[in-house]
Amino acid sequence: MSERKLFAHELEARLDELLLLTLRQRSAALPAAQLEALPRQQQERVLHWVGIAAQTSTELGWAIAQRAGTRAAQPGFALDDWARAGLEAHDAGGLAAAQARLDEYAAAAPDSASAARGVTFAAVEGRLAGFLHALDGRPMQLRCGPRTWTDGETLWLPESLDLAADAAGNRRLYTVIAALLWAQARFGTFNVDPEPELVQWADRDTALDWFSLFEGMRLEARLALDLPGLARDMAALRGPWPAELAPVAARLARPEASAADSLACMAELRRVGAGDTAHPPYRTTLDPLAARRLRAARIARDAGTLRRALNIMRAIDPHSRGGASDSEYPPLAADGDSVPAELQSGDLQGLPPDARAAAQSLAQDLDGIPPELLRPAGPGAWRPEDRDEGDGAVAAASGEPDALYDEWDYRRGAWRRDWCHLYESEDRPGNTPGSMRCAFATRT
Amino acid sequence: MTAPNSSARNDLRAVATPLVQIAKEPYYHATGDELEVFAAAAASGLPVMLKGPTGCGKTRFVEHMAWRLKRPLVTVACHDDLTTSDLVGRYLIVGDETVWMDGPLTAAVRGGAICYLDEIVEARKDTTVVIHPLTDSRRALPVEKRGEYIEAPPDFMLVISYNPGYQSVLKEMKPSTRQRFVALDFDYPQAEVEAGIVAHEGGVDADTATKLVRLGTLTRKLKGAGLDEGAGTRLLVHAAQLIAKGMAPVTACTAAIARPLADEPDTRHALDDLIAAVF
Ligand SMILES: Nc1ncnc2c1ncn2[C@@H]1O[C@H](COP(=O)(O)OP(=O)(O)O)[C@@H](O)[C@H]1O
Numbered sequence: 001m002s003e004r005k006l007f008a009h010e011l012e013a014r015l016d017e018l019l020l021l022t023l024r025q026r027s028a029a030l031p032a033a034q035l036e037a038l039p040r041q042q043q044e045r046v047l048h049w050v051g052i053a054a055q056t057s058t059e060l061g062w063a064i065a066q067r068a069g070t071r072a073a074q075p076g077f078a079l080d081d082w083a084r085a086g087l088e089a090h091d092a093g094g095l096a097a098a099q100a101r102l103d104e105y106a107a108a109a110p111d112s113a114s115a116a117r118g119v120t121f122a123a124v125e126g127r128l129a130g131f132l133h134a135l136d137g138r139p140m141q142l143r144c145g146p147r148t149w150t151d152g153e154t155l156w157l158p159e160s161l162d163l164a165a166d167a168a169g170n171r172r173l174y175t176v177i178a179a180l181l182w183a184q185a186r187f188g189t190f191n192v193d194p195e196p197e198l199v200q201w202a203d204r205d206t207a208l209d210w211f212s213l214f215e216g217m218r219l220e221a222r223l224a225l226d227l228p229g230l231a232r233d234m235a236a237l238r239g240p241w242p243a244e245l246a247p248v249a250a251r252l253a254r255p256e257a258s259a260a261d262s263l264a265c266m267a268e269l270r271r272v273g274a275g276d277t278a279h280p281p282y283r284t285t286l287d288p289l290a291a292r293r294l295r296a297a298r299i300a301r302d303a304g305t306l307r308r309a310l311n312i313m314r315a316i317d318p319h320s321r322g323g324a325s326d327s328e329y330p331p332l333a334a335d336g337d338s339v340p341a342e343l344q345s346g347d348l349q350g351l352p353p354d355a356r357a358a359a360q361s362l363a364q365d366l367d368g369i370p371p372e373l374l375r376p377a378g379p380g381a382w383r384p385e386d387r388d389e390g391d392g393a394v395a396a397a398s399g400e401p402d403a404l405y406d407e408w409d410y411r412r413g414a415w416r417r418d419w420c421h422l423y424e425s426e427d428r429p430g431n432t433p434g435s436m437r438c439a440f441a442t443r444t
Numbered sequence: 445m446t447a448p449n450s451s452a453r454n455d456l457r458a459v460a461t462p463l464v465q466i467a468k469e470p471y472y473h474a475t476g477d478e479l480e481v482f483a484a485a486a487a488s489g490l491p492v493m494l495k496g497p498t499g500c501g502k503t504r505f506v507e508h509m510a511w512r513l514k515r516p517l518v519t520v521a522c523h524d525d526l527t528t529s530d531l532v533g534r535y536l537i538v539g540d541e542t543v544w545m546d547g548p549l550t551a552a553v554r555g556g557a558i559c560y561l562d563e564i565v566e567a568r569k570d571t572t573v574v575i576h577p578l579t580d581s582r583r584a585l586p587v588e589k590r591g592e593y594i595e596a597p598p599d600f601m602l603v604i605s606y607n608p609g610y611q612s613v614l615k616e617m618k619p620s621t622r623q624r625f626v627a628l629d630f631d632y633p634q635a636e637v638e639a640g641i642v643a644h645e646g647g648v649d650a651d652t653a654t655k656l657v658r659l660g661t662l663t664r665k666l667k668g669a670g671l672d673e674g675a676g677t678r679l680l681v682h683a684a685q686l687i688a689k690g691m692a693p694v695t696a697c698t699a700a701i702a703r704p705l706a707d708e709p710d711t712r713h714a715l716d717d718l719i720a721a722v723f
């Protein structure tokens with residue numbers, strides 16, 4: 001990108017293009033004149049947000065354009081946070097709410113020393129999303145909330161951090177926490193059932209604190225294999241382990257250590273009597289029950305997806321897959337040769353993308369794909385020939401939705417609350433079981 | 445362009461760049477059967493298309509094959525202003541004479557060279573059409589401005605490269621063009637192989653090369669999620685070269701990998717975080 005500032009007439013033209021202002025007989029001359037004073041990067045940032053807002057509503061884009069010049073001129077102004085806050089307010093309460101939010105945000109602009117070094121979740125959400133996507137290979141769902149934890153699918157991070165002495169340190173702390181939560185899901189914290197150990201502790205919260213601490217030790221060592229810089233940051237943040245914990249840390253740092261070892265360490269500690277845990281600044285909490293509930297649902301879903309894909313592959317190409325076209329759905333894993341060789345060898349390239357993703361997710365949850373999952377689904381499963389019986393059952397996307405979901409808006413690079421609307425339709429007599437359909441509509 | 449007067453139809457060896465043969469073996473690590481396929485296509489007079497992401501060794505491979513086959517190599521980096529005249533040739537005024545100068549394609553055809561048109565889809569559509577007669581049984585280049593029809597000698601070979609990664613309708617290659625070529629798929633090499641290449645080309649130790657490749661692999665996950673394409677081997681080699689000169693790895697990777705890849709702030713920061721995590 002060229003570093004030359006845009007002149008007012010260029011800014012005016014770009015705003016006009018984004019917001020179709022001439023059509024509305026409005027002039028961008030004033031906002032453009034204000035934006036002219038900003039450095040190029042900030043000018044582009046403003047235009048970026050105006051463009052994103054305009055995809056929701058040109059009025060919202062105009063609201064941002066009108067205010068951005070004076071706001072962004074304030075030193076240290078968090079333009080991205082401000083714009084995101086405006087968009088969120090618009091989602092929740094419409095244009096008036098957005099305008100109010102955009103105006104009052106300036107009044108609440110950070111000026112104290114702690115706010116200057118403090119970092120908000122909104123300020124790091126985009127970069128963390130990219131960072132985790134690269135680590136995981138898939139987009140991860142990020143949220144902020146009072147508790148720092150993961151259920152294995154969504155990562156909940158603090159709303160803001162100001163523990164470190166400067167903003168860079170607090171951003172690094174965010175990165176470490178996010179990576180640690182990701183590592184819990186990725187490297188098997190939820191693949192063991194901790195309940196038999198947890199119930200033996202008088203205080204469940206203390207027990208979970210220890211579990212979390214021991215898993216942190218194990219995962220730091222696991223992360224050090226591929227991401228030594230990150231592990232170094234973790235070590236620097238926590239400082240040296242207290243002498244009495246050092247042997248445990250060394251034991252959990254062995255490459256073959258698993259979450260079961262963390263539980264074993266807890267059992268030993270329990271016998272000698274446990275005090276309070278050490279509290280590293282990247283401390284997370286654990287909710288194994290919630291995580292394992294989701295994990296069970298995920299395994300069932302992924303197993304279903306994988307089985308259906310195998311069904312289809314066999315139906316299309318029974319010979320090369322080695323199975324009969326299984327009209328009676330025998331448990332194919334019983335005869336070993338019906339498991340496609342490429343799956344046994346861990347090569348998933350032959351699967352369609354969604355099934356490949358399911359297989360990868362299963363392998364992560366179960367440390368490999370158990371053969372009993374490599375069976376086709378039971379009767380009534382989706383097969384190529386009972387697709388598309390007409391979409392008559394699809395409800396018209398009108399009236400009040402039956403459920404609302406948060407959904408990822410790739411343009412904003414953020415999750416949007418209640419953005420996805422679910423409409424359910426009555427299952428009329430004569431409809432086949434498969435004819436229940438959901439119609440999604442995005443709010444406009 | 446001035447029309448020539450027939451007496452001035454001079455041969456322009458004086459102006460044209462001479463064809464050069466590659467003297468020293470260009471280092472190339474084969475990752476599949478590409479050496480055999482290319483050699484067979486060369487022996488049969490078939491044109492070859494190299495498909496794959498940027499910086500994964502296509503150009504290096506052609507250089508290596510030209511050396512192997514002992515044929516001169518003419519490389520043309522295609523861009524959207526590339527005209528037919530740029531490829532085929534044009535009349536120039538030299539002193540008070542109008543003289544013809546062969547373009548790189550014509551020079552390659554005459555000299556029995558390998559002509560490598562890099563990133564062919566970047567060139568204007570009419571440009572791609574001039575290569576058609578060279579890619580079928582005619583194996584000839586009509587030079588319309590000169591009224592000349594040059595039959596290619598057996599050693600002439602046309603090679604094009606094409607990056608299917610950019611998902612743009614404008615940058616798609618038409619079937620009428622693509623179905624004329626023997627195609628070779630290129631991709632980033634396996635991690636260990638790529639680390640060997642980076643160590644060799646960049647002059648760094650195995651540990652540094654492994655980390656660079658790990659970083660490269662992570663950035664490739666961001667394709668379509670902030671990046672058009674992840675870091676190719678070339679960028680990893682560049683970073684390695686800076687490190688070999690004594691630059692700190694994080695600084696080198698920021699300059700040679702993160703900055704060239706992304707402009708968008710969130711993506712740039714995500715890359716910064718990845719670099720800090722890997723080193
Ligand atoms: N298989 C390979 N063998 C040797 N060097 C390679 C190989 N692949 C990539 N490289 C290195 O990467 C650099 C970029 O490769 P290049 O051939 O220019 O890529 P492309 O033409 O595909 O964009 C080369 O200069 C070389 O250093």
Ligand SMILES: [Mg+2]
Nearest residue numbers: 499502503562
């Ligand atoms: Mg090239």
